[in-house]
Amino acid sequence: MPPEIADGRLRKGALRRRALLDAALRLIGRSGVAAVTQRGVATEAELPPSAVLYYFASVDELLVTALREVNDRYVDDLSAVESLDALADLIADYATQDRERTIAEYDLYLLAARRPDLREELERWDRALDDLARRLAPTRAELLAAALNGLYLRAVTSGIDHASVTRVLSAAAGQQPDSKAART
Structure with a gap:
């Protein structure tokens, strides 16, 4: 995580956003773009499904x-x-x-x-x-x-x-x- 993010809440948000992106890439790598769903990405990232739409407007x-x-x-x-x-x-x-x-x-x-x-x-x-x-x-x-x-x-x-x-x-x-x- 970039050191310039000193605020703990912002750092946590950046980490969660990164976790969702990495989870999406893992899903795509295993099963293709069609596997990227709100629930699938959240499960892969070990986050609640609502996190996907909190950090991204849509899948x-x-x-x-x-x-x-x-x-x-x-x-x-x-x-x-x-x-x-x-x-x-x-x-x-x-x-x-x-x-x-x-x-x-x-x-x-x-x-x-x-x-x-x-x-x-x-x-x-x-x-x-x-x-x-x-x-x-x-x-x-x-x-x-x-x-x-x-x-x-x-x-x-x-x-x-x-x-x-x-x-x-x-x-x-x-x-x-x-x-x-x-x-x-």
């Missing part, structure tokens, strides 16, 4: 907030990347993190793909990928951005190792992979 707002938070994190992560090696590390970490959460995050992107009112989140993701691709491989930016989307999908579906990520990124960027990184 839909909870889902949209979760999507925006996930997207914020990924956009921030991508903006900090300065090399193909750093990008390979980021994707490999994504591929090996908590699988349930990874699936939940991707499922939220699919939700946004189905809803015109959430299209801006997808466009924000695409802009972040395109910006990164232009920085790392200006002449092959479209190919690198497409490879990145594919790598993220592979991370969610069947998984991918660091060496494979490095080879794909290097090929897409038109560079030779670092021979040590490509073998690991």
Whole structure:
């Protein structure tokens, strides 16, 4: 919890809100977006059902907030990347993190793909990928951005190792992979 929240009531509220968001992500990861109900999220968070609608105007707002938070994190992560090696590390970490959460995050992107009112989140993701691709491989930016989307999908579906990520990124960027990184 951020140290700037000194007021105990505000800190408790922020913790409960975070617990509800994390519970929603766990439910989505296990059973999909349809599993996110007021009662289901509250049970998963070990809070009363009324807490969901106290902290969020609706279950839909909870889902949209979760999507925006996930997207914020990924956009921030991508903006900090300065090399193909750093990008390979980021994707490999994504591929090996908590699988349930990874699936939940991707499922939220699919939700946004189905809803015109959430299209801006997808466009924000695409802009972040395109910006990164232009920085790392200006002449092959479209190919690198497409490879990145594919790598993220592979991370969610069947998984991918660091060496494979490095080879794909290097090929897409038109560079030779670092021979040590490509073998690991």
